[in-house]
Amino acid sequence: MSLAQRVLLTWIFTLVFLIMLVLRLDGKVNWNWFLIFLPVWIFDAILLLMLVVKMAGRCKPGYDPRNGSQDLRKKAWYLVAMLLKLAFCLTLCARLEQLTEIKLTFVCIPLWVLLIGAMAELGYNIFPDRRD
Amino acid sequence: MKPVGSSMLFSLRELVQWLGFATFELFLHLGALLAFSVLVALQADHLAPGMSWWLVFVPLFAADGLSTYFTAIVSIRLYQEGERRLAVLRLLWVLTVLSLKLVCEVLLCQKLAEQEQARDLWFGLIVSPLFILLQLLMIRACRVN
Numbered sequence: 001m002s003l004a005q006r007v008l009l010t011w012i013f014t015l016v017f018l019i020m021l022v023l024r025l026d027g028k029v030n031w032n033w034f035l036i037f038l039p040v041w042i043f044d045a046i047l048l049l050m051l052v053v054k055m056a057g058r059c060k061p062g063y064d065p066r067n068g069s070q071d072l073r074k075k076a077w078y079l080v081a082m083l084l085k086l087a088f089c090l091t092l093c094a095r096l097e098q099l100t101e102i103k104l105t106f107v108c109i110p111l112w113v114l115l116i117g118a119m120a121e122l123g124y125n126i127f128p129d130r131r132d
Numbered sequence: 133m134k135p136v137g138s139s140m141l142f143s144l145r146e147l148v149q150w151l152g153f154a155t156f157e158l159f160l161h162l163g164a165l166l167a168f169s170v171l172v173a174l175q176a177d178h179l180a181p182g183m184s185w186w187l188v189f190v191p192l193f194a195a196d197g198l199s200t201y202f203t204a205i206v207s208i209r210l211y212q213e214g215e216r217r218l219a220v221l222r223l224l225w226v227l228t229v230l231s232l233k234l235v236c237e238v239l240l241c242q243k244l245a246e247q248e249q250a251r252d253l254w255f256g257l258i259v260s261p262l263f264i265l266l267q268l269l270m271i272r273a274c275r276v277n
Contacts (some may be wrong), residue, residue, distance in 0.1 A: 003276075104177050
């Protein structure tokens with residue numbers, strides 16, 4: 001996908017999600033929280049699909065395995081990150097719908113792991129020399 | 133080893149270009165978000181009695197302040213090195229984004245802190261700076277492309 005397509009995809013889903021969130025918070029609609037998060041689910045599904053297709057591309061016969069383990073480790077981290085985000089959103093929805101009485105601290109644990117991981121990745125990019 | 137710099141959907145380079153923030157600033161805002169989410173969880177679970185909502189929002193405000201400081205320094209350096217147009221454009225863009233973000237945060241904090249008095253403050257109003265920000269980001273994306 002080109003940059004413009006990716007930007008447009010992110011932009012539209014963010015916009016729709018924000019609008020639905022505002023409507024629900026202001027009490028204009030009384031939809032289920034899982035329905036409010038629908039743009040998030042669709043966006044995550046698209047990202048997961050793209051990731052799986054990219055990972056499956058490694059199994060093609062003509063694949064060049066240079067720098068492969070590094071690349072695979074990165075892809076695996078992205079997969080874990082997606083699952084963490086999904087876990088956070090799902091438990092948050094369940095908590096908002098009062099399906100469970102779980103404490104918000106436990107709901108947030110996947111989010112914290114995800115944020116720490118993202119910060120570590122950014123940190124590696126800021127201080128690349130530390131890695132050697 | 134060279135950093136790969138690719139990311140899930142956008143590479144880090146594309147993100148820095150699109151959002152107009154340096155990698156360090158992104159790092160700063162992520163850290164602030166982490167601290168903020170921890171404080172929100174503590175507040176919502178009543179694990180820290182007596183903590184006000186304004187205190188919960190302190191990490192976000194601090195990150196905005198530090199980001200402004202960082203941008204001011206970068207812009208001054210750029211200006212001194214003769215890149216005047218770039219310096220002014222960068223300063224204007226970052227200040228716009230940060231002030232929109234700050235307005236949204238202050239309104240949200242007010243809503244949460246003063247539930248009774250802020251009843252008229254509906255969420256559509258609180259999030260409106262973010263809608264403006266989204267439009268600006270779309271325009272910027274066209275230019276980056």
